[in-house]
Amino acid sequence: MAISFENAFGVHPDALLVRDQRSSLLAENIANADTPGYKARDLDFQSALEGAKARQSGELGRTDPRHFEISTASRRAEAAYRVPNQTDTGDGNSVDIHEERNAFTRNAMEYQTTLNFLNSRINGLKKAITGGQQ
Template sequence: MAISFENAFGIHPEALLIRDKRSQVLAENIANADTPGYKAKDMDFQTALAGAQSRQSGSLGRTDPKHFEISTARHAEAQYRIPNQPDTGDGNTVDIHEERNAFTRNSMEYQTTLNFLNSRISSLKKAITGATH
């Protein structure tokens, strides 16, 4: 009997990829906090995850179970963020405090998703090997 990783892990692998991409976008914002004219970007995780769920539920269904899945995380797009502070004169819209908070929160959520996946893998491993500890 084959193990269906899609059934075992659900949307969590895609969530991990989306969080990884968001962390890259936030890191770029932090790195460019002093770059004149740089516009802060972000990703709407909920929208990206909803898109991943709709694609996973069949709108981009595979024609054969042996075909590879299309990674939905590639479809998650970063968009320019509406600034919360007035322009300081150099055209940069990065609020370093907001970026650090968003990056920290995203990192914690990434770790939570990773812990969940590790737990599922551990459970599957126990089911396959019959280990009781």
């Protein structure tokens, strides 16, 4: 009997990729906090996850099980400019360093949570395959 990784892992591998992409964007924002004219960017995680769910549910699915599957890993969510919470400081930079650090920390914790979930699922599959013997 074949194991369906899509059924076993759900949308979590896509969530991990989106969180990784968001981490890079937030790091760019932090690195450019003092760059004049730099505009902070971010991902709408919820819409990116909805897109991953739609692809997983088969909207872009195969018409025959023998067809190759379309890789969702190579698709990147669209980054958008963040609406600033602070007024313009005169240099055109829209990065709020405190907001960026908080978002980065939260994203890192969510990334680790998703990774822990996937790890526990993999360990469960290993136990099912080996019968609990290591």
